[in-house]
Amino acid sequence: MSSKNSKTIEQEIQLLLDEGEGYKIEFKERLANLDKEMVAFSNASGGTIYLGIKDDNTIVGFNLTNKIHSQIINIGKNCDPAITPRVEKLKNNIVSVYVPSGDMKPYRCSSGFYIRVGPNSEKLKTTEIIDLVLSAHSGLFDETINSKCKFPDDFSEKAFLDFCDRANITPPENPLSTLRNLSLAEVQENQVHLTNAAVLLFSNNPKSFFRHSEITCVRFKGTDRVDVIDRKDFSDTLFENLDNAVSFVKRNTRVEYKIDSLKRKEFYEYDESVIREAILNAIVHRNYLDRQMNIQVNIFDDRIEIVNPGGLVKGMTIDDLGTLSVHRNPIISDIFFRAGLIEKIGSGIRRIRDIIKSQGGKMPEFKSTETYFQIVIRSLLSEKGTSEAQVGHKLGTSEAQVQMTPVILSIVKLCSESPKSSREIKNALGHKKLSGYDRKILSQLVKDGYLSYTIPEKPRSSQQKYMITEKGKKVLETWHPDTT
Numbered sequence: 001m002s003s004k005n006s007k008t009i010e011q012e013i014q015l016l017l018d019e020g021e022g023y024k025i026e027f028k029e030r031l032a033n034l035d036k037e038m039v040a041f042s043n044a045s046g047g048t049i050y051l052g053i054k055d056d057n058t059i060v061g062f063n064l065t066n067k068i069h070s071q072i073i074n075i076g077k078n079c080d081p082a083i084t085p086r087v088e089k090l091k092n093n094i095v096s097v098y099v100p101s102g103d104m105k106p107y108r109c110s111s112g113f114y115i116r117v118g119p120n121s122e123k124l125k126t127t128e129i130i131d132l133v134l135s136a137h138s139g140l141f142d143e144t145i146n147s148k149c150k151f152p153d154d155f156s157e158k159a160f161l162d163f164c165d166r167a168n169i170t171p172p173e174n175p176l177s178t179l180r181n182l183s184l185a186e187v188q189e190n191q192v193h194l195t196n197a198a199v200l201l202f203s204n205n206p207k208s209f210f211r212h213s214e215i216t217c218v219r220f221k222g223t224d225r226v227d228v229i230d231r232k233d234f235s236d237t238l239f240e241n242l243d244n245a246v247s248f249v250k251r252n253t254r255v256e257y258k259i260d261s262l263k264r265k266e267f268y269e270y271d272e273s274v275i276r277e278a279i280l281n282a283i284v285h286r287n288y289l290d291r292q293m294n295i296q297v298n299i300f301d302d303r304i305e306i307v308n309p310g311g312l313v314k315g316m317t318i319d320d321l322g323t324l325s326v327h328r329n330p331i332i333s334d335i336f337f338r339a340g341l342i343e344k345i346g347s348g349i350r351r352i353r354d355i356i357k358s359q360g361g362k363m364p365e366f367k368s369t370e371t372y373f374q375i376v377i378r379s380l381l382s383e384k385g386t387s388e389a390q391v392g393h394k395l396g397t398s399e400a401q402v403q404m405t406p407v408i409l410s411i412v413k414l415c416s417e418s419p420k421s422s423r424e425i426k427n428a429l430g431h432k433k434l435s436g437y438d439r440k441i442l443s444q445l446v447k448d449g450y451l452s453y454t455i456p457e458k459p460r461s462s463q464q465k466y467m468i469t470e471k472g473k474k475v476l477e478t479w480h481p482d483t484t
């Protein structure tokens with residue numbers, strides 16, 4: 001092996017560790033439960049199991065002998081139907097076990113039927129097994145090759161680098177290796193072909209390929225769809241559409257100011273994290289095969305309605321929201337998960353409910369038909385008799401009372417786990433970049449003594465991190481998110 005090839009392999013392994021586990025990548029130390037991972041990948045879109053790497057991305061190595069090689073092959077043969085993996089020894093004693101998507105779904109091992117959901121292998125219920133049988137021969141939209149989009153002509157390096165920044169991935173010299181690892185591209189006859197997911201996420205002009213991928217945002221006057229005050233159609237990448245739609249909502253909804261103990265307090269009509277989660281849910285779960293309808297964000301005086309094409313995935317009901325995770329677009333979901341915008345697969349709706357409950361607001365309303373899914377979020381400022389405690393959760397301290405929104409509390413809680421850099425805080429908040437408002441919050445939390453610098457003598461150091469203080473810990477002790 002030449003030194004050049006060795007260096008290339010080392011770079012690819014480092015890139016793999018940077019990317020971490022995902023929809024098509026699984027790390028394992030040993031062979032335990034290897035059959036479970038095999039059938040999960042076979043029942044989904046295929047993927048690679050890397051032996052000799054711990055869940056925390058630490059390389060521990062794996063000794064691949066002829067006997068172990070045969071054992072891995074036999075594990076695949078003992079699945080039903082049989083699975084034929086491709087086993088290869090890599091540098092640093094890492095072993096890759098590639099498992100293709102199966103042609104005879106569903107596959108099972110001795111402990112049952114499994115399928116890949118985001119970075120996890122989850123056991124299938126009876127109804128889900130039936131649905132898998134019925135849909136086994138219909139390809140997923142987001143993993144389908146798009147023959148019209150040309151690489152690199154139609155590829156946006158800027159959008160790709162933005163994703164790498166969000167996902168804390170060191171930008172590779174050539175994006176192709178990352179695109180292939182994340183099932184965003186294939187190479188056929190020396191030609192690079194992007195998938196539909198890659199087109200929506202990283203093309204220069206997604207609208208030219210999928211006009212219906214737009215998000216239409218409208219601010220109506222009053223509570224009916226009659227008079228339009230403001231309207232925008234966003235047709236950029238999925239990440240840009242999310243950020244732009246959230247910004248549209250922010251500038252078209254109210255914020256109230258109250259003076260208490262000589263301090264101005266802000267009360268927002270809608271918590272930004274709730275709106276971001278709801279729009280993100282629409283982007284990730286919409287039916288992109290439906291070309292008749294865009295995602296719609298409709299703002300009224302008393303509510304916001306967010307509608308996406310495609311009802312709930314077959315087998316799911318409204319009661320399953322927040323507890324069951326089934327993905328119509330698993331690759332798109334995986335990319336948003338890696339970008340830190342999906343905290344845990346399937347938890348978005350539950351998080352929306354928890355935040356609204358902590359603010360004393362009305363629970364969101366859901367409606368699902370065969371053609372669309374809708375979430376309705378009620379304004380926190382439109383209810384008669386809404387008290388200050390209902391609008392924002394107020395925490396008592398020995399000094400003047402301090403208004404803590406869920407976003408601010410989440411920052412304090414995040415820094416209580418371990419010191420965090422501004423970049424880590426940005427990713428946890430799901431923001432493209434720290435806004436002036438975010439930086440103001442961090443500065444104020446330090447000034448008020450809830451957080452402190454790890455390098456106090458150099459506040460603007462590039463290595464600066466924020467850590468919780470005793471005062472901050474007391475604030476968290478008094479916060480009860482399940483009460484108002």
